[in-house]
Amino acid sequence: MKASNSLWNARIAGAIEPGLASEIDAFENEIALKKQGKIEDKIFAETRLRRGAYGQRYDNGQRHDGIESRKLAYPQPGLTKGPNTLWDAPGMQRIKIPFGGMNAAQLEVMAELAEEYSDGIAHVTTRQDFQLHYVHIEDAPSLMRRLAAVGITTREACGNTVRNVTACPLAGVCRGQAFDVTPYARAFASFMLGHPDAQDFGRKFKAAFSGCADEPCSLVRIHDLGCVAQTRVVDGKTERGFSVYVGGGLGTVPYQAKLFDEFLPEAELLPLGQAMARVFARLGEKKNRNTARMKFLVVKLGLEEFKRLVLEERARLPFDPRWTAYLAEIEKEQETPSRPPGLLQITAPEPADQREWRGSNVYPQRQAGYATVTVALPLGDITADQLRALADMARKYVNETVRTTVEQNIVLRWVSESDLPALYADLQRAGLNQAGAGTILDPTSCPGTDTCKLGISSSRGLAGELRMRLAESAISRDDATRGLRIKVSGCFNSCGQHHVADIGFYGVSRNKGGFAAPHFQVLLGGQWNENGGAYGLAIGAVPSKRVPETVERITSRYREGRQAGETFQGFIRRIGKAACKQMLEDLMTLPTHAEDASFYTDWHDVREYTLGDLGIGECAGEVVSPLEFQLTASEREAFEAQLALEKGDVAKASKLAYEAMLRGATALLTWRQVFFVNSPDGVVETFRKEFYDTQLFFDPFAGGKFAQYFFRAHELVAEERTADSATRLIEEAQLFIEACHSCTIREAARLQAAKA
Amino acid sequence: MEHVSIKIFATADSSPVAIADAIPVFHRWIQARDLPELAIDVADYSHVPAGPGVLLIGHEANYALDNAHDRPGFLYSRKAADGVSLQYVYDSALRGSRRLEAEPEYQGKLKFDPKELEITLNDRLLYPNTEAGWLSVEPALRAFLDGLYGTGAYNITRAADPRERLSVVVSAA
Numbered sequence: 062m063k064a065s066n067s068l069w070n071a072r073i074a075g076a077i078e079p080g081l082a083s084e085i086d087a088f089e090n091e092i093a094l095k096k097q098g099k100i101e102d103k104i105f106a107e108t109r110l111r112r113g114a115y116g117q118r119y120d121n122g123q124r125h126d127g128i129e130s131r132k133l134a135y136p137q138p139g140l141t142k143g144p145n146t147l148w149d150a151p152g153m154q155r156i157k158i159p160f161g162g163m164n165a166a167q168l169e170v171m172a173e174l175a176e177e178y179s180d181g182i183a184h185v186t187t188r189q190d191f192q193l194h195y196v197h198i199e200d201a202p203s204l205m206r207r208l209a210a211v212g213i214t215t216r217e218a219c220g221n222t223v224r225n226v227t228a229c230p231l232a233g234v235c236r237g238q239a240f241d242v243t244p245y246a247r248a249f250a251s252f253m254l255g256h257p258d259a260q261d262f263g264r265k266f267k268a269a270f271s272g273c274a275d276e277p278c279s280l281v282r283i284h285d286l287g288c289v290a291q292t293r294v295v296d297g298k299t300e301r302g303f304s305v306y307v308g309g310g311l312g313t314v315p316y317q318a319k320l321f322d323e324f325l326p327e328a329e330l331l332p333l334g335q336a337m338a339r340v341f342a343r344l345g346e347k348k349n350r351n352t353a354r355m356k357f358l359v360v361k362l363g364l365e366e367f368k369r370l371v372l373e374e375r376a377r378l379p380f381d382p383r384w385t386a387y388l389a390e391i392e393k394e395q396e397t398p399s400r401p402p403g404l405l406q407i408t409a410p411e412p413a414d415q416r417e418w419r420g421s422n423v424y425p426q427r428q429a430g431y432a433t434v435t436v437a438l439p440l441g442d443i444t445a446d447q448l449r450a451l452a453d454m455a456r457k458y459v460n461e462t463v464r465t466t467v468e469q470n471i472v473l474r475w476v477s478e479s480d481l482p483a484l485y486a487d488l489q490r491a492g493l494n495q496a497g498a499g500t501i502l503d504p505t506s507c508p509g510t511d512t513c514k515l516g517i518s519s520s521r522g523l524a525g526e527l528r529m530r531l532a533e534s535a536i537s538r539d540d541a542t543r544g545l546r547i548k549v550s551g552c553f554n555s556c557g558q559h560h561v562a563d564i565g566f567y568g569v570s571r572n573k574g575g576f577a578a579p580h581f582q583v584l585l586g587g588q589w590n591e592n593g594g595a596y597g598l599a600i601g602a603v604p605s606k607r608v609p610e611t612v613e614r615i616t617s618r619y620r621e622g623r624q625a626g627e628t629f630q631g632f633i634r635r636i637g638k639a640a641c642k643q644m645l646e647d648l649m650t651l652p653t654h655a656e657d658a659s660f661y662t663d664w665h666d667v668r669e670y671t672l673g674d675l676g677i678g679e680c681a682g683e684v685v686s687p688l689e690f691q692l693t694a695s696e697r698e699a700f701e702a703q704l705a706l707e708k709g710d711v712a713k714a715s716k717l718a719y720e721a722m723l724r725g726a727t728a729l730l731t732w733r734q735v736f737f738v739n740s741p742d743g744v745v746e747t748f749r750k751e752f753y754d755t756q757l758f759f760d761p762f763a764g765g766k767f768a769q770y771f772f773r774a775h776e777l778v779a780e781e782r783t784a785d786s787a788t789r790l791i792e793e794a795q796l797f798i799e800a801c802h803s804c805t806i807r808e809a810a811r812l813q814a815a816k817a
Numbered sequence: 818m819e820h821v822s823i824k825i826f827a828t829a830d831s832s833p834v835a836i837a838d839a840i841p842v843f844h845r846w847i848q849a850r851d852l853p854e855l856a857i858d859v860a861d862y863s864h865v866p867a868g869p870g871v872l873l874i875g876h877e878a879n880y881a882l883d884n885a886h887d888r889p890g891f892l893y894s895r896k897a898a899d900g901v902s903l904q905y906v907y908d909s910a911l912r913g914s915r916r917l918e919a920e921p922e923y924q925g926k927l928k929f930d931p932k933e934l935e936i937t938l939n940d941r942l943l944y945p946n947t948e949a950g951w952l953s954v955e956p957a958l959r960a961f962l963d964g965l966y967g968t969g970a971y972n973i974t975r976a977a978d979p980r981e982r983l984s985v986v987v988s989a990a
Contacts, residue, residue: 064819064898065942072942119858126848134855135876149876151857169980176982177820177939180879181869182862195860195874439864446867446885449980492866492887511860525864665861667841 062199063177069203076210084216084255085209088112089202096140096148106143113155113218114201116143117194117512120150127668130814142198151195153512154178154204155218159250160228160243160270161189161465165452167211168463172448178204183448185441187505187558188267189227189465190218194512217254221262221353223338226250228270229278230464230472233396234426234433238272239290240301244394245330246270248387252331253338261342263353267310268334274304275591280467282318282591283309283561285355286337291324301327307337307367308359311555313766314792315596316356319364321371329375331384336375344370351766396475399460402430403479415485418496423481426474433474434484435498439528440506440521441469443493450491458484467558469505470498501545501616502537504528505558509551509568510663515762516551517803518568518579518605522664524549530609542616545629546589549581553796560596561587563629564615569602569799570670570806573689575813576654577806579605579663579670582795585615585641586633595630598703599795600641601696604660607648618644638703691728692801695721699794706787715782718794722771725801729758732805745775758804767793767800818957820939821903822894823910824883825929834889837863838922839871839882846873846880846916853909854878880913891917891929894939903936903961910934932966937984946976946983954983962987 070089074082088108095105109115122133133150140148156171163171171191175183178200179193186192196204205215217223226246233241249268253259259266269284281287287306292299302324309318325333337355344362346353359367411419424433436451443451451471455461459475466472476484488494497503504527507513509520527547531537550557550567559565565584570577580602587597603611623632633641654661661670698721706714723741726748730737737747752758753768760767770793782790827834840861847856855876862868867887873880877899883892891914895906914929936958938944944954962971966989976984 062896062898063940065940068942124858127844128848131850133857151874151876172980173941177941180860180862180872180874181885182865442862442865442868444865444868444885449978522861525861528864665837665840665863666859667844 062197063203066200066203069206073206073210077206078209078212081209081214081216082206084214085202085205088205092199092202095142102141102144102146106146107220109142109198109201110220111217111222112201112205113157113215114196114198115153115155115219116146116514117150117152118510118514118516120147120152120514121145122147122150125668148198152198153508154193154196154201154215155186156191156193156208156213156215157218157225157250158189158191158213158465159226160232160246161230162243162247163463163465164211165455165461167208167213168448168452168455170207170211170213172445172452174204174207175448176445181445182442183445184508185438185443185465185469185471187441187467187469187507187556188225189230189467190225191465192508194508214254219265221264223250223253223256223259223266223268226253226268226270227279227284227467229272229276230466231276231278231424231433231474232270232272234424234428234431234474235272235276235278236425236427237276238427239292240272241395242270242272242288242290243396244387244391245288245303245327247394249331249334252383253334256335256338258335258342259338262338263345263347264350264355266338266341266355270303278467280558280561281306281309283311283315283558284318285310285341286334287318288325288330293324303327303330305333308356308364310354310356311558311560312354313351313553313555313763313796314789315555315560316360316789317596318356319359321364321368327388328385332375332378332381333371335381336371336378339374339378340367340370349769351763351769396462397460398428398431398475398477400458400475400477400480402428403477404430405478405481407482414494414496415482418485418494419481421496421500422498425478428475430478431474432476432478432481433472434476434481434488435466436463436471436473436488436493437495437498437503438470438493439495440524443471447491447493450487451493454484454487454491457487467505468499468503470503497532497537497543499546500537500543501547502528502531502543504547504549506549507551507554507556509549509557510666513551513556515554516568517553517570518551518581519663519666520549520551520557520566520568522666523566523581523605523608526664527609527612531612534613536613536616539616539620541620541623545616547612548587553799559584559587561589562597563587563589564612565597566608568605569802571602571604571651571802572806572809573651574653574655575809576661577670577810578651578661580651581605581608582799583611583615583645585638586630588630598638598791600638600645601649601700603645603648604651605663606660611645611648614644614648615641638700638707642700688728688732688805691724691731692798695724695728695798695801696795697721698724699791699798702787702791702794706784706791709784711782711784711787715787715790718787718790719774719778721794722774722797725798726752726771729801729804741775741778745772752804757808758800760800760803767797770794770797818903818938818954819898819900819943820895821906822892822935822937822939823906824885824890824892824935824937825910825914825931826888826890826933826935828928828930831889831928832926834882834923834927836870836882836884836889837861839863839917842917842920842922843871843873843880845920852880878909882917889927890935894937903957904964907931907934907961907965932989933987935984935986937982939982941982944983946979946981950983951975958985966990 135149228246268286271279288303306318504524506524510516545563548562566581584597588595702717870884877897881892893910971989
């Protein structure tokens, strides 16, 4: 930690808004009290999370180094900053950037913090935040003060709060927008920050604003609250408002947000948000975090009842002048250019790299003579030097502002088109001129096993590998495939937003012969447009090392087999999931460890992929164990359920999904060699006793959630399902089967460790 | 001085190096458990142009095959505020650079020359990149460099951009 920590407060106290300053002072005091043992772990954990100070991989003090799991001997082993989280273990600091908007001074401070407290890199997330990794908890107050001095807060960046409010990075310059949503997103973020009605949630609350319904820029359909700009004419006067969507979310089981209101007048935006927060706080699940997001509340109550309760709450709210005060200032807030409009003039033959960049990274604005330029960041990473260079460019070419994007990039808006060649040259000097923004060359990825505690497979390793290989491949040059989007998550929690990608992946693991191997579930046909308008469905799991070949196979098949003008989603729908699976079947096979040990390591990580020193497990010597047979059959059933659903046979789909779970549970019981009555009730009863009550099946972070899916499916087996609930059941069945795989891997590791 | 980083630059005649090859190397260093610091993990930024390359993240210090400003070098960055000397930081950087050179991935391809190095003081409040900031640390830095290369037998170039950390590139004769 820094020697200067005690000095920053005095140095910059006057530059910080008093409310923020006292908030950070309080956090610093809480750190001191925690060190004195006067605050409980759980309370301190939520306290720091609400300030964006998150845990990071290995912060429990254990790390497998490729040979064995070893203890990390931190200097204060008895001091913790949360349950099972060591004080000295580095953590991640998330920094909220409402609507992704930043100015040059803020970029420069971000650069300073990345250098002084982190590892020299600032990382843009899939929700327009910044993240710094490897930060010591005792450095956090200084870091926060320096941010606060330039108007940035980390407050409520994590925890059960209103998270960063995202918005389309093209807001105000988009050719298809109804109007600029920036002031509304800003007002919403500011109004909800620290609002008393938003402090008692069971889970996080995510909101997004989009200027139009068609483009994907802010993905409103995957949010708890999504607002799409609309206008209407009443008595000859144009009124502004929003189509409001509620109850969306990705996570383990994705939900599409439902239309709550076709037109909410602008003046009602903040009070509606407040009323929704109150209802969520009052009625949302608090005990079981796995069902605590608003999407579950909307399903539980039904949209109409949820709406009734929210409107009832709205009617009861005492008037707050902030609801509408900002509206009077909206016109003054409009961003303006710093340079006159211009026309792009290319006097000499344009270099090929610049032409390619212009084709993918430059967006002509609705304002003639101006363009928005996307600075494509590899995996969302930017160095301190690059941040400073970007600040210089923001001052030189535009009005000192930039915006982060949900595709982990940064945009410069209001660039005079005549400045494009000079800007390109500056970007090139800073190593920021990568072409292919928003194409297959620009995959997004969550942190995955690099730094995230929940990561199962290396999403960044995979995304980095794909970037490298695709740059050399014809796939990135072919018009049919160049525009496809790849998104990778390290686990089922979907931070990489794999559900809304053309080609999505999320990390899972498989066990063969006692060795664990990293895999990725393949999801095809998710819809990025229409604000994340449809989710892809899982086709099957391929070994991590076969993913590049998988991408090659899928894109080749699309190139060769698509009909004129057919989109990727249309193609996938037309050929059907059975054909998709057949196309990838051979790539789903995993060689044994003896045949090819490289499959048992992850991308850009040479360590043997295990959670413990697995060695040769109990299944050694068997090509396919009965357990593997059963779990494979169970996966097949879940897949067949998808096919049935695709054909509109909801009843069959539901039955198959349930049976897939039942088979998975039976496989585990057989594997454990326990006695059970071979009937659905018998399996459930014994599974509950042997795997749930003992917590053997519990995921280290999700707990018993996946078993609960199974129990609920069993309880509701006789009920008729809708297509929506059948879709969720299938998703849950897939996750349950993944959890069966994980359970066997954990148990094998435990037995092996006990033997050693 | 606290939070000192020293980067020993690769020689100009080193082959173009694959930064990502440092990933297995640093994992082996962690496995060997023979570093004086607590080694935590490996961070890979080899995909970032002119970036921090590949780092071995430690509790008291980081090691890195660094590629900032597109100049590969071996970087040792002291994070702990524990008053270790400049000589200690330099020795750690030198030892690390020698060890990396000898690894199979880089043997015969990569050579670090301690006659050209960069010293960075990684705390803008304690060591601002201003004239006053420079004057406050110059005597200690020169004393160290005099001892290393001989009195005055080196050139010093300071980072010109005041937004950057206080740092100097040192070239010995």
